[in-house]
Amino acid sequence: MSEQEINLKNNLTMLTDFYxxxxxxxxxxxxxxNTIAYFDMFFRKVPDGGGFAIMAGVQQVVEYLENLTFTREDIEFLRGKGIFSGAFLDYLKNFQFSCDVWAVPEGRPIFPGEPIVTVRGPVIQAQFVETMILLCINHQSLIATKANRIVRAAQGRAVMEFGSRRAQGADGAVMGSRAAYIGGCVGTACTLSDRDFKIPALGTMAHSWVQLFDSELEAFRAYAKAYPTNCLLLVDTYNVLKSGVPNAIRVFDEVLKPLGMRPAGIRIDSGDITYLSCKARKMLDEAGYPDCKICASNSLDEYIIRDMIMQGAQVDTFGVGERLITASSEPVMGGVYKLSAIEHPDGTVIPKIKISENVSKITNPCFKGLWRLFDRESDKAIADVITLADEIIDDTRSYDIFDPEHVWKRKTVENFHAEPMRVKLFEHGKKVYHSPELSQIRAFCEKEVDRLWTEVKRFENPHHYYVDLSPRLWNEKNRLLSEHSF
Amino acid sequence: MSEQEINLKNNLTMLTDFYxxxxxxxxxxxxxxNTIAYFDMFFRKVPDGGGFAIMAGVQQVVEYLENLTFTREDIEFLRGKGIFSGAFLDYLKNFQFSCDVWAVPEGRPIFPGEPIVTVRGPVIQAQFVETMILLCINHQSLIATKANRIVRAAQGRAVMEFGSRRAQGADGAVMGSRAAYIGGCVGTACTLSDRDFKIPALGTMAHSWVQLFDSELEAFRAYAKAYPTNCLLLVDTYNVLKSGVPNAIRVFDEVLKPLGMRPAGIRIDSGDITYLSCKARKMLDEAGYPDCKICASNSLDEYIIRDMIMQGAQVDTFGVGERLITASSEPVMGGVYKLSAIEHPDGTVIPKIKISENVSKITNPCFKGLWRLFDRESDKAIADVITLADEIIDDTRSYDIFDPEHVWKRKTVENFHAEPMRVKLFEHGKKVYHSPELSQIRAFCEKEVDRLWTEVKRFENPHHYYVDLSPRLWNEKNRLLSEHSF
Structure with missing residues (x-):
């Protein structure tokens, strides 16, 4: 492959909707x-009817924006379309990203309607980056949110991401495992994700290992000899209780015991795992292996895991595949990217609103800020407030919040602490953000989810978390609405 | 970026499950x-309860296998894990793919249980390639199958793939649009897919275009002047019937008519599109634009499109986004990859079977062939037959087929034509297959789907298509089952 071809392959600048x-x-x-425009990314609905989503994908947005460039081949390809002016193609040739970009950092809980990304800059640029910003954030936030649900269902037991083979493309697998790790998974089956993102990759054997040997016993024996320090055996190739577990115990006795080693575990990948795990636990305990872990896989998700635990399944680790890596119960995070304002050449900011007959599709105009209010005593989040960009919420005094649709619903918040929710990623096109390590993002996610009330974290009918507008923003929005009304 | 870094980034060898x-x-x-093993990829269930799936992703498997190589960095990364032997790491350093690979070519309808890919070669290699073969074929077959459903629902009207922003990662967008094109879409919104795969990329304007101008009329006027030959206007930013369509007509009259140009169309992206399209059609016809196309988008899928057409929607082109690019109604094609045989050093092939308490999870053993029988008169597919690899179905004589689970269900097929369904991709690690152009694959898909009976193509309760085993294969499978029975 020539350097030019390599460059073409890595360049995602053209991953953009043709419009x-x-x-x-x-x-x-x-x-x-030279017209300056403001665009916001926000989403309208938490997947799976959940109470909140988890922000993820910011690092990939940063890398995309840093590497925005049109190659000679891109320009020639576009010229061949016959609809772009020569002057415009020259502009693309010298394209230099010069926008300001703000975003909620990865790992933070986010709610519908919030400007989780804002781009300010020349309209050509700020518009152009729509597709990839949406793609990165929609995808990874979706998977991080799903992973966080599954991890919470497992109540402290480890959850592994096992879904590469069912992912929607190579990036679906790799970026999906990244997002799953942010959401709380302890590791992945994907080797590439370990190499590139330091997400611990784990794995031991498939059924084919067992089948290749003349018997299950020989297969287990060979594995134990090859990996005495990490001996985890797959026990369901033939029959879990009649063959798999007894053979495993025999091999732990024969191969590991003389070496003074303890078994790592067994994995059950089919059948009634709750029942089988209880029986297997008893057999392992009686054989003197109460420390041998039981790992379960096979079409798991947060609901099945919750039920298994409720019914007393003796599972220490859950390997979750297709339902996590595709978020199969609701595989789309419907984030959108909308114009919120433009600047006149004299610097005046003109707010813009998108009207819709569907009230929930009406956008919030203006260049905005985003705050989260925490109760000082419990450190739990009380509400988020979307403000105009120049507003600062003064948490030394009480603050009135109100529902933007039902304005008579009001609440005075006192003894609170206000945190701005977003960070600046780019200033005039220059990166000003240094992403934390992935393990730090994962720890941040755990901490920030812990700052939500339990009621918001329910799977069914979660408490509706308040995302309110500041009075100034609310007034501005209503002024624009009345101007546009038909 | 150094060349080394670039190489690391393009190398998907490590996109493999750690096990x-x-x-x-x-x-x-x-x-x-040096043990030779045979592995088959097959799937168990057609997504969405459909009657058949469409094979896709073969070209990406070929590229992956052609480029299989472990870099120095990969080897060092693996060495750091502390569990791999030095001799094995040396083996990886000199890794040379040497398997034989067969697959159903892209675009062909496929059915559950069929060996759609078979790999024969040294077990280390044939096992290793599992993850990426499954990933590529599962993903693209899923999307091609979904696209084909949507295209059939549209009954000859054009379907565009519009989903990049909601795709699961960059490959989800690009490879997804490739698969959607194979399944019958006429084009995509994704510019990169046009540049790299020659899938026609189309697109005109977003709501932000309309919002940026002081009025919708000015926005339309500017667009018509910039693109008189391809003037497609988005008419739902404010109000489709009161503002969008009247403004569009005014601009067609003012800008295009004097130039002797005809409008390309209007697009409706929200509201009750069936109702709005009928009203808009009438307005356009009365204004002298019966040739102006109406394009609909907004959360479409095969069911909504079928209903819209049934209710008389006046739509010429459907733009389908998230529900196509993620196959959201069932976003996983659950293809698996199972050992079917090994060879003893003397060349004897030992068939292998995977038993399961769930009968549908029992695998078909042996090195196999795959045939499709067509009726000579209608050229419609009658049944598929899985055979032993050395069997040839002689279509000059009648042939008895029987249901492998209910063997008393028998049928004698006469006056038929038997076609082997698979092609050879690699011979001893050397590529021996030249993929057709994507447009040829798309045409092949259309032709092969046309060779299925209508009954198999229903959305609800499709006719169960016969996938039978040859008597020799059936006997071999039953012999192994009785040997293994507990």
């Missing part, structure tokens, strides 16, 4: 080249 | 280095 380019060319041709 | 490596090392240490 971003037709609009960019149109903006350029209509003299909007 | 493929622990098993490989174990095989190596147990003297199985």
């Amino acid at each position: 971003e380019l037709t609009m960019a060319n149109g903006y350029f041709e209509n003299g909007f080249e | 493929e490596l622990t098993m490989a090392n174990g095989y190596f240490e147990n003297g199985f280095e």
Whole structure:
């Protein structure tokens, strides 16, 4: 592969909806080249009816924006379309990203309607980056949110991400395992994710290992000899209780005991795992292996895990595959990217609103800020407030919040602590953010989820968390709505 | 980025479940280095309760296998794990893919239980490639199958793939659009897919274009001037019937008519599209634009499109986003990869079977072939037959097929034509297959789907298509089952 081909392959600049380019060319041709615009990314609904989502994918947005560049081949490809002006193509040739970008950092709980990403800059640029910002954040936030649900269902037991083979493409696997780790998984089956992201990769054997030998016993024996320090045996190739567990115990006795080693565990991948795990636990305990872990896999998700634990399953580790890596129960996080304001050449900011007959689809106009209020005593989150960008919530005094749709619902918050929820990623196109290590993001996620009330964390009918507008923003939105009304 | 870093980034060799490596090392240490094994990929269930799936992703498997190589960094990474032998790591350093690989070509309808991919070669290698073969074929077959359903629902109207922003990762978007094109979509919104796969990328404007201007009319006017030959206007930013369509007509009259141009179309992205499209159609017709196409988008899938058409929606083109690119109604194609045989050093092939308490999870043993029988008169597919690899179905004589689970259900097939369903991709590690152009694959898919009976193509309760075993294979399977029975 020539360097040029390699470059083409790594360059995701062209992973953009074609209309971003037709609009960019149109903006350029209509003299909007230097018009400054503000765009917000937000989502409307938490997947699976959950109470909150987990922000993820920011690091990939940063890398995408840092590497934005149109190659000569890209320009020639676009020229071949026959609809872009020469001047515009020259502009792309010299494209230099110069926007300001803010985002909620990865691992933080987020709620519908919040501007989780804001881009401010020349409209051609701020518009162009829509597709990849949405793609990265929608995908990873979806998987981090799902992983966090599954991890919470496991109540402290370890959850492994096992889904590469069922992922939607290579990035689905790798970035999915990254997001799953942020959401609380302890590791992954994907070797590449360990190499590139230091997510612990684990794995031992498939059924084919057992089948390749003349008997299950020989297969287990060979594995124990090869991996005495990490001897985890898959016990369901033939029959878990009649063959798998007895053979495992025999091999622990024969191979590990003389070496002074303890077994790592057994894995059950089919059948009634709750029942089988209880029986297997008893057999292992009686054989003198109460420390031998039991790992379960096979079409698990948060509901099955919750039920298994409720029914007393003796499982120490859950390996979760397709239902996590695709978030199969609701495989889309429907984040959108909407214009919220433009600047006149004199610097005046003109707020913009998108009207819809569907009230929930009406956007919040203006250049905005985002705050989370925490109770000082419990350190639990009380509400989020979307403000105008220049507002600062003064937490030395009481603060009135109100429901933006039902404004008579009001509450005075006292003894609280206000935190701005977002960080700045780029300033005039220059990266000003240094992403934490992935393990730090994972720890941050755990801590921030812990700062939510239990009621918000329910799987069914979670408490509706308040995301309110500041009075100034609310007034501005209503002014625009009345101007536009038909 | 150094060349080394670039190489690391493109190398998907390490996108493998960690257990493929622990098993490989174990095989190596147990003297199985030269043992030849056979693995089959098959799936158990057509997504969405459909009658058939569409094979896709073969080209990406070919590219992955062609580029299999462990870099120095990969080897050092694995050495750092502390569980792999030095001899095994040396083996990986000199890794040279040497398997034979067969697969159903892309675009062909496939059914549960069929060996859609078979790999024969040294067990370390044939096992190792499991993760990526499953990932590529599961993902793209899933999306091609979904796209084909949506395209059939549209009954000849054009379907565009619009889902990049909701895809599960960059490959989810790009490979997804590739698969959607195979399944019958006419194009995509994804620019990268056009550049790299020549899938026509289309797109015009987002709501932000309309919002950026002081009025919808000005926004339309500017667009029509910039793109008089491809003037497709998004009419639902404010109000489709009161504002969008009247403004569009005014601009067609003002800008296009004097140039002698005809409008390309309007797009409706929200609201009751069936109702709105009928009203808009009438307005456009009355204004002298019966040739102006109406494009619909907004959370479409095969069911909504079928209902819209039934209710008389006046839509010419459907833009389908998240529900296609993630196959959201069932976002997993559960293909598996199972050992079916090994060879003794003397060349004897020993069939292998995986038993399960769940009858549908019992595998088909042996090195196999796969045939499709077509009626000579109608050219419609009658049944598929899985045979032993050395069997040839003689279509000059009648052939008895029987249900492998209910063997008394028998049928004698006459006047038929038998086609082997698979092609050889690799011979002793050397690529021997040249993939057709993507447009040829798409045409092949259309033709092969047309060779299925209508009954198999229903969305609800499709006719169960016969996938039978040859008598020799059936006998062999039953012999193994009785040997293994507990």
